[in-house]
Amino acid sequence: MNMTAVILAAGKGTRMHSDKPKVLQTVLGEPMLRYVREALRPVFGDRVLVVVGHRADMIESAFAGERFVRQTEQLGTGHALMQALPELRASDCQMALIVNGDTPLLRAETVAHFMKEAEGADLAFATISLDEPGAYGRVVRDDEGHVSAIVEARDYDMARYGAPTGEVNAGMYAVRLSLAETLLPRLSNANRSGEYYITDLVGLAVAEGRDVRGVQCGCDESLMGVNSPRELAQAEECLRASVVDGLLDKGVLLHAPALVRVSPLATVEAGAELFGPCEILGASHVERGARIESCCVLRDSHVCAGAEIRSFSHLEQAQVGQGALVGPYARLRPGAVLERESHVGNFVELKKARLGVGSKANHLTYLGDADIGSGVNIGAGTITCNYDGRNKHRTVIGDRAFIGSNTALVAPVTLGEDALVGAGSVITHEVPAGQLAVARGRQKNLPRRK
């Protein structure tokens, strides 16, 4: 049977009090929508549609390559699904899985379990049991335990439905497309919110005598919806603790584990050592024997075995080779490549720059668009002047060169192997291999005025 998944992500997220669409709010550095998308990938691959509306352009550009459907007015979750119908029909879909985009803890296993339980049903939805049903839609069952409706919290009438049981709608549905086509036009917005609720499909399908199932998916948090800053913080803490737990199981050394934040996209090998607080975000990779001290932030960076990242360092799309030393207070920006045993010290910034084997830039330096050989010493206060106001230019420094302190290297410029630059120089021309360049005013000593 042809199945397509639909992620509902058009809502404003009013309760988040943010200009950002809710599904772009981040959990451990990744937008919520990414987690939902990834949980669907094993079963649905590319057969996924995302319904967007509020600030649709922001979501579309953050998720380039995905298939989008626009819901121009946010008239409710049922209305959102209706906007996806033409696209679903066109893709020859027979069964649709619909999931709220604000469920960042959704797991691929939960999706697979739900799909299995929903097999053969006309309409199925996932339920969870909570001590307090809160703002979730309440599941109403008849005396025999068959589902009869989902009633939204705001519309719940105790006199009519009795005390809620704690079983609530988790916001994941599977529906036969032909049934959705019949029932969606019948939805009404005569309710407390004035919205077309997807949840009303349940009561309508039951009235039609269809096979409707409420699939119990436990009582864990993996299906929790995020509607407020508090829920976002809860979801993030939940995921953080589970990632950290996995790292401890695996054999990663963690100090102050409660303060360690590692993205589920990152890999940290057994025998790596992390000191909280620290953040290892994106697709970062930390090898066995590497050490990340407290107050460091790494994003999409690779740290090899035996390398040490000292406190207060910030790395983004950087590579740190075996046994290299970074920081404290270093900044490695995209394209920074530190080869084996190299050193980068305090207040040193690298951007699109390679520092060769064993080379050192230990203090107060900016190296941008630079290719630096091995065994090079970069003195304190060296700056590659790579930007002329219009274009960027490269600096090339040969093996074993020695750059004196407070040197400005005005790019494009090349320094040969074993070149030596006197402190305080402004280098604008090539320095050939093995030569000494001094480019500064000569010192004059004059009698002091009395």
Ligand code: UD1
């Ligand atoms: C919804 C369910 C509720 C369930 C809960 C689970 C309805 C009516 N209620 O409530 O039964 O317990 O999820 O978390 O569905 N959206 C659109 N277009 C719209 C409105 C919403 O795409 O016009 C999207 C939102 O971006 C969000 C999702 O649908 O990702 C759910 O909407 P939300 O407003 O969060 O619904 P809840 O009130 O949480």
Ligand code: CA
């Ligand atoms: Ca929600």
